[in-house]
Amino acid sequence: MKSAGDDGGGTLWSVAFMAVLWFSAVAAMTVGGVRVARHRADAAADLAALAAAARVAEGAGEACRSAAVVVRDFGGRLKRCRVRGNIVDVSVTMAVTGAMAIGDIRIVSRARGGPAESESVPLPHTTR
Numbered sequence: 001m002k003s004a005g006d007d008g009g010g011t012l013w014s015v016a017f018m019a020v021l022w023f024s025a026v027a028a029m030t031v032g033g034v035r036v037a038r039h040r041a042d043a044a045a046d047l048a049a050l051a052a053a054a055r056v057a058e059g060a061g062e063a064c065r066s067a068a069v070v071v072r073d074f075g076g077r078l079k080r081c082r083v084r085g086n087i088v089d090v091s092v093t094m095a096v097t098g099a100m101a102i103g104d105i106r107i108v109s110r111a112r113g114g115p116a117e118s119e120s121v122p123l124p125h126t127t128r
Contacts, residue, residue, distance in 0.1 A: 034105060037096040041109035044074035045092040049113030052081060052088040056114075063088055079108065087114035 048067035055063040064081035071078045071092050080091040089112045096105045 034096055034107070037094050037105075037107050038109070040074055041076060041092050041094040041107045042111075044071050044076050044094070045090055045109040045111035046113075047074075048078065048081075048090045048092060049088050049111040052083070052090060053086070053113035053115070056083060056086050056088060085114075087112060 048070040051070045052063040052067035055066045060081075060083035063083055064078070067081050067088070067090050068078040071090075074092075074094075076092045076094040078090065079093045080089070082089045089110070091108060091110045094107045094109075096107060
């Protein structure tokens with residue numbers, strides 16, 4: 001025998017539990033998407049800096065154009081490209097569309113590329 005005050009209580013708890021699960025899943029997917037975009041932005045910045053450093057001898061314009069092509073292939077935008085001597089400093093922006101009406105999230109990553117100096121690379125010591 002059921003009491004009159006318990007009608008539909010189980011249904012409400014089930015709906016509330018499903019809503020919590022749904023919001024948790026959407027939040028986890030959003031966080032995962034942002035993490036993937038962060039890794040892509042880091043990789044795009046690293047490769048753009050290396051591509052630009054490889055073209056520094058051809059001039060700053062050519063170096064930055066090369067960096068922009070690499071970043072565009074990754075789906076990002078080259079925000080800044082600065083050439084100082086043989087060193088190239090790039091900044092990359094990636095946009096991620098968030099779920100649950102969060103909107104667009106902008107991720108910025110920076111990288112620097114250039115020749116390695118002999119003092120910065122440790123040489124292996126050989127013993128006999």
